[in-house]
Amino acid sequence: MTNLSEELQSRLKDIAFKKSIPFCYCCYKAAPSGTCTTCFSDDLMRLVEGVGVEYGTDWVIEHLIQESLTPVDTTDSFEDNVRKRASPKGLPSGLRI
Numbered sequence: 155m156t157n158l159s160e161e162l163q164s165r166l167k168d169i170a171f172k173k174s175i176p177f178c179y180c181c182y183k184a185a186p187s188g189t190c191t192t193c194f195s196d197d198l199m200r201l202v203e204g205v206g207v208e209y210g211t212d213w214v215i216e217h218l219i220q221e222s223l224t225p226v227d228t229t230d231s232f233e234d235n236v237r238k239r240a241s242p243k244g245l246p247s248g249l250r251i
Contacts, residue, residue, distance in 0.1 A: 166218075170200070170211035173218060177201035
C-alpha cells in the first residue's frame with residue numbers, strides 16, 4: 155500500500171500535467187505532443203496560460219493550490235469553536251455554566 159502523501163503528490167502531479175502544456179523554450183512555442191515540431195526537442199518546460207513557463211510541475215501544483223483554495227483564518231475558527239462550546243446550547247443536557 156502506498157503512503158497517503160505519495161498518492162496525493164502523484165494525483166497533484168497528474169492534475170498539473172493536465173492543466174499545463176508542454177512548451178519548447180528554445181523555439182518559444184507550445185509542443186502538445188511532447189516533442190517540439192521545430193527542433194524535435196523533448197526537453198520541454200510546462201506552460202500555464204497567463205501565468206508563465208518553467209521546468210517541472212511543482213510550480214504548477216503550487217499555482218493551482220493558490221488559485222483553488224481559500225485560506226482558513228484559524229484564529230477566527232478557534233474563537234468560534236470556543237464560543238460554541240462555551241454556550242449552554244453546546245453543552246450536554248443537564249450541564250450548565
